Each structure stands twice: as structure tokens, then as C-alpha cells.
Amino acid sequence: xxxxxxxxxxxxxxxxxxxxxxxxxxxxxxxxxxxxxxxxxxxxxxxxxxxxxxxxxxxxxxxxxxxxxxxxxxxxxxxxxxxxxxxxxxxxxxxxxxxxxxxxxxxxxxxxxxxxxxxxxxxxxxxxxxxxxxxxxxxxxxxxxxxxxxxxxxxxxxxxxxxxxxxxxxxxxxxxxxxxxxxxxxxxxxxxxxxxxxxxxxxxxxxxxxxxxxxxxxxxxxxxxxx
Amino acid sequence: xxxxxxxxxxxxxxxxxxxxxxxxxxxxxxxxxxxxxxxxxxxxxxxxxxxxxxxxxxxxxxxxxxxxxxxxxxxxxxxxxxxxxxxxxxxxxxxxxxxxxxxxxxxxxxxxxxxxxxxxxxxxxxxxxxxxxxxxxxxxxxxxxxxxxxxxxxxxxxxxxxxxxxxxxxxxxxxxxxxxxxxxxxxxxxxxxxxxxxxxxxxxxxxxxxxxxxxxxxxxxxxxxxx
Numbered sequence: 382x383x384x385x386x387x388x389x390x391x392x393x394x395x396x397x398x399x400x401x402x403x404x405x406x407x408x409x410x411x412x413x414x415x416x417x418x419x420x421x422x423x424x425x426x427x428x429x430x431x432x433x434x435x436x437x438x439x440x441x442x443x444x445x446x447x448x449x450x451x452x453x454x455x456x457x458x459x460x461x462x463x464x465x466x467x468x469x470x471x472x473x474x475x476x477x478x479x480x481x482x483x484x485x486x487x488x489x490x491x492x493x494x495x496x497x498x499x500x501x502x503x504x505x506x507x508x509x510x511x512x513x514x515x516x517x518x519x520x521x522x523x524x525x526x527x528x529x530x531x532x533x534x535x536x537x538x539x540x541x542x543x544x545x546x547x548x549x550x551x552x553x554x555x556x557x558x559x560x561x562x563x564x565x566x567x568x569x570x571x572x573x574x575x576x577x578x579x580x581x582x583x584x585x586x587x588x589x590x591x592x593x594x595x596x597x598x599x600x601x602x603x604x605x606x607x608x
Numbered sequence: 609x610x611x612x613x614x615x616x617x618x619x620x621x622x623x624x625x626x627x628x629x630x631x632x633x634x635x636x637x638x639x640x641x642x643x644x645x646x647x648x649x650x651x652x653x654x655x656x657x658x659x660x661x662x663x664x665x666x667x668x669x670x671x672x673x674x675x676x677x678x679x680x681x682x683x684x685x686x687x688x689x690x691x692x693x694x695x696x697x698x699x700x701x702x703x704x705x706x707x708x709x710x711x712x713x714x715x716x717x718x719x720x721x722x723x724x725x726x727x728x729x730x731x732x733x734x735x736x737x738x739x740x741x742x743x744x745x746x747x748x749x750x751x752x753x754x755x756x757x758x759x760x761x762x763x764x765x766x767x768x769x770x771x772x773x774x775x776x777x778x779x780x781x782x783x784x785x786x787x788x789x790x791x792x793x794x795x796x797x798x799x800x801x802x803x804x805x806x807x808x809x810x811x812x813x814x815x816x817x818x819x820x821x822x823x824x825x826x827x828x829x830x831x832x833x834x835x
Contacts (some may be wrong), residue, residue, distance in 0.1 A: 387679025389616050397725025422648045422732050422761065450733055452759045475702060475733040504733055504762070505649050506677055506702040525752035525775065525782075531680045533730070534649065548752065554781040555752075 391406035393478075396467040397511055404514025411491035412604025414597040415499065415514035419537055421530075422503030424523040425547040428457045428500055428580045429589075434462035436590055441597060443496040446485050450502060459500075465489070476507035479514060493582040495597050502507040505534035517596060524557035538566060543574045545589065550579040620705075624738055627706035631741025638718035639831025642726065642825040644742035645754045648757070648765055650731030651750040652774040654682045655807045656816075657725055661689035663817055668824060670723040673712050674703040677729060684729075692716070703734035706741060722824050732761035744823060752774040753782035758792040765793060772816065777806040 408415050419428045427447075434443055444465040456468040466504045467485045469477060477506065482499065491497075499515065501508040518529030520541035522530045525548055531538040538544060544566055559577075566575055576592075616697055623764040629658055635642050645653045654674075661747065671692040674683045683695040694712045696704060718724075726742065747768035749757045752775055758765040765771060771793055779786065784803075803819075805812030 421650060421753075422757055423750070445700070449760055451762050452756070454756050454759065473737070475731070502733070503648070504702070504729055504731060505698075506729070507734070510700070523650070523752065525750065525778070526648075529679070529681050530649055532681065533676055535678050550776070551752070551781060554778060567691075 383486070394510060395478050400483060401492045401512035401514045402436045404479055405481060406515055407491060408497070409603075410605060412601045413491050413494050413497050414593075414600040415497045415513070415515040415517070416593070417499045417501060417508075417513050417518045418509045418521065418522035419501050419505070419518065419541065420547075421505050421523075421526060424521045425505070425528065425580060426500050426521060427458055428534065429501055429521065429545070429547065430459055431462055432580050432586060433463050433590065433593065434459060434499065434585075435603070436497065437593065438462055438464050440495060441495045441594075444489070445498045445500065446477075446482060447500045448481070448502045450475070455500060456590040460484075462464050465494070468530070469570070470531040471502055474507075475502055475504050476499050476511050477513060478511045482513050483585070489575060495601060496593070505530065505537045509534070509536040509540055515540055516600060519545060522545050524552050524562075528558050528565055529539040529561075531569045538569045538573075539569070541573065542570075543576065543592070545585075546575065546577045548579060549577045549584055570590045618834045619772065621737060623704050623806075627710060628739035631710060634718060635724070635741055636830075637832060638721070638723050639828045640718050640724050640746070641827040642724045642740070642742040643820070644726045644728060644735075644740050645748065646728050646732070646735045646745065646768065647748035648732050648750075648753060648775075651730070651748045651753065652807060653727050653730070653748060654685055656748065656772070656774065656805070657686055657727055658689055659807050659813060660725065660817065660820065661686060661691050661705060663813075664820065665689055665691050668722045668821075669720060670725065671716070671721045671732070672725045672727065673704075673709060673731045674727045678686055682727060692721070698729055701734075702729055702731050704728050705738045707790045709740050710717040717760070722828060723820070732757065732764045736761070736763040736767055737744060743827060744769055744773060746770045747774045747785045747790075748774050751779050751789075752782050755785050755789040755792055758789075758796045762796045765800075765826070768797070768800070770803065771797070772812075773802065773804045775808075776811055777809040779818050788804070797829060 453468045518541045680695045
């Protein structure tokens with residue numbers, strides 16, 4: 382039984398890889414820079430996206446896809462930033478996959494968007510295995526979760542190009558050991574970029590927004606000239 | 609493909625239900641009270657178990673099983689409480705199942721234990737579907753995760769008989785809205801018992817320990833007389 386499940390999962394992942402390749406090709410043609418945000422529940426994905434979209438919405442054509450097992454709370458929160466938002470309710474599934482993303486984009490003219498932010502389901506295990514065709518995978522960990530999370534969920538930290546340590550304003554209240562956390566990240570993903578951030582105090586937000594803006598700009602320049 | 613996956617998953621869950629029934633029968637015969645702790649990564653399962661085992665170890669014969677995707681950090685932490693501990697490393701799997709628990713118990717004389725604490729993998733989705741034969745399922749949510757988690761992960765909160773709100777000492781630092789959190793829990797699981805707790809300040813610990821002690825005692829009384 383376990384063997385059969387593993388076989389089916391392998392074939393699901395291989396099908397996903399093909400669909401993600403197609404999505405990546407579409408995003409390259411449209412010049413849309415795509416973020417995929419991963420974290421535990423409550424690490425601050427929605428809050429970071431709210432801030433990101435609020436600050437970039439006037440200068441960028443942004444959109445968001447929000448995955449959740451149940452409820453559309455997060456898409457309602459993001460809609461306040463006045464950008465296009467679609468909800469993907471995953472039911473029993475613990476992650477988004479490329480098929481869900483492709484379906485959610487149905488009817489959207491991707492060339493109208495510079496930036497597409499995908500907020501994955503709150504989970505450090507399942508989403509790490511599924512490529513969504515994104516340009517930048519970002520894994521968030523909050524200071525309240527403890528310093529050991531990179532070691533316990535290595536794939537989520539190893540497959541991300543940027544790690545954001547969130548709620549950094551709560552460091553002293555929680556007794557967060559910054560050096561240990563950074564060492565654990567470095568151990569599972571040597572050299573990876575790490576941003577320490579608090580959406581509440583604003584620390585690190587500019588560093589994050591500059592990174593996104595640079596990447597959006599680079600993607601737009603690399604896109605085929607529009608006809 | 610999705611259909612085939614759903615079919616295989618159904619059959620995995622049905623097989624798990626049978627194995628969980630066998631485990632529950634074994635626990636009834638040995639008079640072992642079994643806890644299954646679920647939560648997001650970093651909500652405080654290991655810290656609560658450390659405290660629980662440290663305080664009950666002198667008066668109870670306790671043991672623990674610890675599930676994790678990688679590392680044996682948690683079992684090393686629990687071993688400090690000087691109780692029998694076994695690690696279950698789940699690899700790509702996002703939850704424990706009854707087969708893993710049964711295998712981990714190999715060679716243990718269950719009748720030697722009054723209390724078996726199972727710490728599930730840090731994840732609010734997958735573990736909720738798998739019965740481990742436990743007597744009491746406890747779902748933890750920390751005040752730092754936000755008040756909406758019960759609505760977003762309804763199965764984890766609906767299938768637990770006790771909900772523990774952890775890190776309650778950080779309520780004001782995080783701006784935790786207690787009334788909203790309680791209302792959200794009540795909405796997905798009307799009437800469920802809720803304990804507000806801080807392993808750091810000690811708030812709620814006695815309420816939790818009394819609950820465990822009462823249930824251990826009741827299970828022991830109900831067990832078949834040993835020969």
C-alpha cells in the first residue's frame with residue numbers, strides 16, 4: 382500500500398513538474414515575475430503580502446493567488462490592497478500545485494501583470510515539493526516558532542532562494558536566538574539570502590521591497606517585446 | 609490522476625482506521641492512556657510535553673513517541689525528562705499514522721506504561737486525518753499564529769477533544785484577540801474544552817496536568833485486571 386502510494390505520488394510530482402514548466406514558459410512570455418510564499422500557519426505570509434501589495438500597487442500591476450484549506454479570509458484581506466486577487470480553496474490538500482494555479486489564472490491576461498504573488502497553504506512540508514513555475518520561492522519563519530525549524534523542515538528551506546525571518550520585533554519577548562537560527566538556515570542552505578523583517582515595525586521591509594522591485598524590473602526587461 | 613490519488617488516499621485512510629482500532633484495543637488492554645498532540649510547527653508541543661513529563665514522571669510511568677520530518681532534536685529534549693522516548697522520522701510524510709506508531713512500539717511492554725504521549729509532526733492539515741488509536745487528541749495553537757487558525761484548519765480543531773492556546777504570556781506583545789480566537793474555536797467545534805496556557809509563566813499548567821492525571825487514572829481503573 383505504501384509502495385503504491387509512493388508510486389502514485391511520484392507520478393503526481395512528475396505531472397506537476399511538466400505543468401510547472403508550462404506555467405514558467407507563460408510567465409516568461411508575459412514578463413510576469415512570480416513569487417511563491419511558504420511558511421507555517423501564522424508566520425505572517427498574508428501580512429507581508431498586504432504590506433508588499435499596498436506599497437507596490439501604485440507603481441506595479443500586481444495580482445495575488447491565495448491558497449487555503451478553508452475560508453477566503455486571506456483573499457478578503459489582500460483585496461483591501463486593491464489588487465486582483467483569487468482564492469484557491471484546497472480542501473483536504475495540504476499545498477497548491479501547478480494545476481490549481483493554472484486553473485486559477487483562467488481568463489486572466491497575464492501580460493497585464495508585472496507581479497504575481499502566490500501565497501501557499503500554511504504548511505512547511507507539502508508545498509515544498511510542488512514547483513508552481515515561480516521565479517522566487519520565499520520561505521518565512523517567525524521568531525516565535527523557534528530556531529530549529531530549518532533543520533526540521535529542510536526541504537522548505539533548501540528549495541527557497543530567500544528566507545525571511547518574520548516578527549523580528551518579538552525577538553526579545555520570545556528569547557529568540559538569532560545566531561542559532563541563522564546557523565541552522567546556513568546548515569540546510571549554505572549562502573541563501575536571509576532577510577530579518579517585521580511588518581509591524583517596518584524593519585527589513587525596504588530591503589524586501591527593493592529585492593522584489595529589482596526582480597520585477599529584470600523580468601520585464603527579459604520578456605519578449607510586446608507586439 | 610487526481611482521481612487515482614484520491615482513491616489511493618481513501619484506501620490508505622481506511623487501512624489506517626483498521627490499524628488504529630487494533631492500537632486502541634492494545635491500549636485498552638494495557639490500561640495505557642494515550643495523548644496525540646497536533647499543532648503548527650513551533651506552537652509549543654515539545655515544550656508542553658517536557659513540562660508534562662517532568663512533572664508527572666515521578667508519579668506516573670510515562671513514555672513518549674515523537675514524530676518529525678527530520679532530526680531527533682525533540683526526542684533528545686524529551687529524554688531529559690527521563691522517560692522512555694522513541695523518535696519516528698517520517699521523511700517526506702507530513703504526519704504520523706497508526707502503522708508508524710505500531711512499529712515504534714515494537715518491543716515495548718505497554719502494560720508498563722500508564723501514559724503514552726505522541727507528539728505528531730508539526731502540521732495542521734495532514735495529521736488531522738489519521739487516527740492513532742489515542743484517547744485524547746489535543747490541538748495546540750499559539751497566540752502568535754493569529755486568531756483565524758481554527759477557521760482555516762477546521763479538521764484539526766474539530767477532531768480534537770481539547771484545544772490548548774499556548775504562549776498566552778505573549779498575548780499583549782502580539783495583540784492577541786482572545787475573544788475572537790475563542791469564538792472561532794467555538795464555531796468549528798461547539799462546546800470543546802479550551803485551556804489557555806503558558807509553559808513559561810505556568811498559567812494553565814495545573815489545569816492541563818489535572819486533566820491528564822484524571823484521564824490516566826480513569827483508564828487504569830477501566831483496564832482489565834492484570835493476571
